[in-house]
Structures are given as C-alpha cells and as structure tokens.
Amino acid sequence: MRTLFACLIALVLASPALTSSALAAGDVSVVLNGRVLRVVGDDQPNALDIVSGAENGEIALIGIDGITVNGFARLNFAGVGTLNLAMGAGSDDVLIADLLLLRDLRVRMEDGHDVLVVENTVVRRRMTFDGGDGHDRFTARAGCVFRRSIRANGRDGQDEFVLRDTRVLGRVRLATGDGNDLVVIDRSAFNRFAMVNIRTGEDADEVRIQHSVFFLNVNVSMGDGDDYTYLHDVDFEEDFDLEAGRDDDDVHVDHVDFDEDVELDGGSGHDRLELDGHVEFPDDHDDHDVELRRFEHRS
Numbered sequence: 047m048r049t050l051f052a053c054l055i056a057l058v059l060a061s062p063a064l065t066s067s068a069l070a071a072g073d074v075s076v077v078l079n080g081r082v083l084r085v086v087g088d089d090q091p092n093a094l095d096i097v098s099g100a101e102n103g104e105i106a107l108i109g110i111d112g113i114t115v116n117g118f119a120r121l122n123f124a125g126v127g128t129l130n131l132a133m134g135a136g137s138d139d140v141l142i143a144d145l146l147l148l149r150d151l152r153v154r155m156e157d158g159h160d161v162l163v164v165e166n167t168v169v170r171r172r173m174t175f176d177g178g179d180g181h182d183r184f185t186a187r188a189g190c191v192f193r194r195s196i197r198a199n200g201r202d203g204q205d206e207f208v209l210r211d212t213r214v215l216g217r218v219r220l221a222t223g224d225g226n227d228l229v230v231i232d233r234s235a236f237n238r239f240a241m242v243n244i245r246t247g248e249d250a251d252e253v254r255i256q257h258s259v260f261f262l263n264v265n266v267s268m269g270d271g272d273d274y275t276y277l278h279d280v281d282f283e284e285d286f287d288l289e290a291g292r293d294d295d296d297v298h299v300d301h302v303d304f305d306e307d308v309e310l311d312g313g314s315g316h317d318r319l320e321l322d323g324h325v326e327f328p329d330d331h332d333d334h335d336v337e338l339r340r341f342e343h344r345s
C-alpha cells in the first residue's frame with residue numbers, strides 16, 4: 047500500500063494533470079510539535095475520526111473511506127495538549143470524540159462544505175472553529191464541556207452551529223456570517239462566566255434556543271434578511287437582548303423566564319412577536335428594563 051502510495055506521489059509530481067484523480071482519496075499529514083498536534087488536510091475531501099486511543103491518554107487518528115494519516119490508515123499520539131486542525135480545501139468531515147484536551151482545540155475547515163462533530167469531549171482551554179467558505183456545520187453534543195471560551199466563525203455560505211447537551215464555562219461567540227444560517231442551542235448550560243453572543247449576519251437566518259439555562263448575558267443579533275428566532279423552555283438568569291434587524295422577522299417565545307433586563311427589538315420591516323405558554327418577565331419593573339419594540343404583530 048505504501049509502495050503504491052509512493053508511486054502515486056511520483057506520478058502526481060510527474061504529471062500535475064493527474065492530481066485530482068490519482069489522489070482522490072486525500073491524505074492528512076500530522077506532526078506533534080511539543081504538546082501541539084497539528085493536523086493538515088490536503089485539497090481533497092478528508093474524512094477523519096480523532097478519538098481516544100487504546101492506551102491511557104493517547105489520541106488515535108483514523109482515516110475514513112480510504113483517507114490516510116501520514117500514509118497509514120491509523121496513527122496514535124501520546125502527550126497531546128492542543129489539537130490544531132487545518133483541513134484544506136475539499137469538503138472535509140471530522141469527528142472528535144471522547145477526548146480530554148488539556149489545552150486548546152483549534153479548527154480551520156477552510157474551503158468546501160465541511161462538517162465538524164465534537165462528542166463527549168472536554169476542552170480545558172479555548173475552542174475555535176472557522177468554517178471558511180462553503181456550507182459548514184459545527185456540532186458539539188453528547189456531554190461536551192468547554193472550560194474556557196468558544197469562538198466559531200461561519201463566514202459566507204449556509205452554516206449550521208449546534209450546541210447540544212453541552213456545558214460552557216467561558217465566553218461564547220457564534221458568528222455565522224452571511225448566507226442562510228442556523229444556530230441551535232439545546233439542553234445546554236452556560237455558567238456565570240459564559241457571556242453568549244450570537245450574530246447571524248445578512249440573509250434569512252434561524253436561531254433556536256431551547257431547554258437551556260444561561261447564567262450571564264445573552265445577546266442575539268440577526269442582521270438583515272427575514273429571520274426567525276425561537277426561544278423555548280429557557281431560563282435567562284441575566285440580561286437578554288435580541289435585535290432582529292432589517293426585513294420581516296418572526297420571534298416566538300414559549301415558556302421562558304427572563305430574570306433581568308429584556309430587550310426584544312424587531313427592527314425595521316414587518317415583524318411578528320409571539321408570546322406563548324408561560325413567559326415570565328422580572329416582577330420589579332423599577333429595577334429592570336423590559337422593552338418589546340418595533341413589532342407590528344404581537345400575540
């Protein structure tokens with residue numbers, strides 16, 4: 047297999063026209079530099095699982111669908127503190143599962159329609175995600191804990207960010223860029239250092255926040271376009287601020303406790319605010335600002 051691989055490399059070097067067909071499977075190269083494991087994809091689609099290895103604390107990189115890792119189907123690394131991914135062009139698909147990362151998780155998916163799923167993983171320091179161009183998806187689920195900040199950038203394209211069954215202990219900034227984007231926060235908790243900022247940019251976006259609790263301020267800015275915001279079974283222990291932006295926006299609030307200041311602003315355009323089920327605003331209006339502004343229809 048490795049001989050075949052060397053032959054393919056030689057062929058590719060001899061004839062640039064063969065690049066895409068000869069290396070269609072794609073290859074990932076990995077270097078451990080100190081405690082930083084740097085994973086670099088090529089310009090083809092790279093599918094990769096990064097999971098806990100057989101030995102205690104080891105990380106296993108497993109190529110999927112014929113993808114190789116430094117020429118092998120699977121490689122293990124010990125002593126990894128930071129995981130740093132740059133997946134290159136091509137539509138890449140990365141699963142990170144069951145890891146304890148003592149330092150950072152930094153992911154750049156770059157061009158192509160990319161997918162990153164993080165499951166049951168603890169990141170002790172910072173998590174960053176950059177989808178690059180294309181329609182990109184970032185999902186954290188199944189018991190993830192981010193002990194410091196999360197910063198995710200979608201850029202152009204229709205991006206999807208999902209935080210499900212996840213706990214965050216630091217600042218959260220989700221910016222999906224332009225394009226019709228979706229942000230879902232479900233069954234998650236954000237502690238008293240976790241200020242949350244969501245910005246969905248131009249075009250028609252959707253933000254769904256449900257079954258979650260926030261112990262610090264939450265700020266949602268939907269930008270231009272006909273946007274939809276849905277809040278269901280949420281406890282905002284501190285301030286909540288929503289700017290629906292220009293164009294015709296829908297905001298649906300169902301079974302939500304607002305404990306401190308609330309500002310829901312429809313912006314310009316024909317906007318609809320629907321308050322459903324039990325929606326609780328702070329009792330003492332002298333001490334709290336509650337502003338529901340610029341909605342044409344309220345129910």
Ligand SMILES: [Ca+2]
Pocket residue numbers: 087088089090091092133134135136137138
């Ligand atoms: Ca790639």
Ligand SMILES: [Ca+2]
Pocket residue numbers: 155156157158159160177178179180181182
């Ligand atoms: Ca991308």
Ligand SMILES: [Ca+2]
Pocket residue numbers: 200201202203204205222223224225226227
């Ligand atoms: Ca986008």
Ligand SMILES: [Ca+2]
Pocket residue numbers: 246247248249250251268269270271272273291
């Ligand atoms: Ca928008």
